[in-house]
Amino acid sequence: MIVMKDVYKKYPNGVVAANGINVKIGRGEFVYVVGPSGAGKSTFIKMMYREETPTSGSIMINSINLATLRSKRVPYLRRQIGVVFQDFKLLPKLNVYENVAFALEVIEETPKQIRKKVNEVLALVGLTQKARMFPNELSGGEQQRVSIARSIVNSPKVVIADEPTGNLDPDTSWDIMNIFEQINSRGTTIVMATHNKEIVNTIRHRVIVVDGGMITRDEYEGVYGYES
């Protein structure tokens, strides 16, 4: 469902952040993207949701070629891919319920459907009781739950997460990982960049190691940090 072929990315300042990436990620997989700082993980992930475009090569997601996708089609893509960020990116003036509802394509949904979907995802992330609170009234872990609820409310086939536990304490990070596990067990593909070795080595999934803009290792049930 995600296929990258010969993907190369050179930023305007001359830095090559992707240097010939070839990878296939199948439906329902859970993939960690790991590697040293500056290795090109964020660039790899950003190209998957078209925050960045490759200089050359192709990226297909569910038969949409991101390298040639016109800008006006990007919102359509974003409805098929949920994105979760390290710093949550919630809208501060909207409450929890509104932040999640905002992600729905309002014109295509009846108010009743919107209520049903938003309430379902808020229950999934355990925030039903906090639906009327505002982001600045929530803990970091709660804000990340809202952002995860927002990423899945459109029922995307893929969720892409860039360091989703990077700003959270260890206990909260495990809670957030449990939510990702639940989402993945319902058939959603998850691609997650992380620095958290303990998580990668405990909740075992495919591990893609990126270094110097290349995939240097790609293993199912992989480990992180113990290679020679």
Ligand SMILES: Nc1ncnc2c1ncn2[C@@H]1O[C@H](COP(=O)(O)OP(=O)(O)OP(=O)(O)O)[C@@H](O)[C@H]1O
């Ligand atoms: N917008 C940009 N313009 C120019 N260079 C960039 C840009 N974004 C990233 N880079 C460079 O590309 C390289 C890869 O960066 P990237 O953010 O993808 O790495 P990363 O593996 O995610 O790092 P970290 O773990 O520290 O977040 C780095 O050398 C970085 O300086």
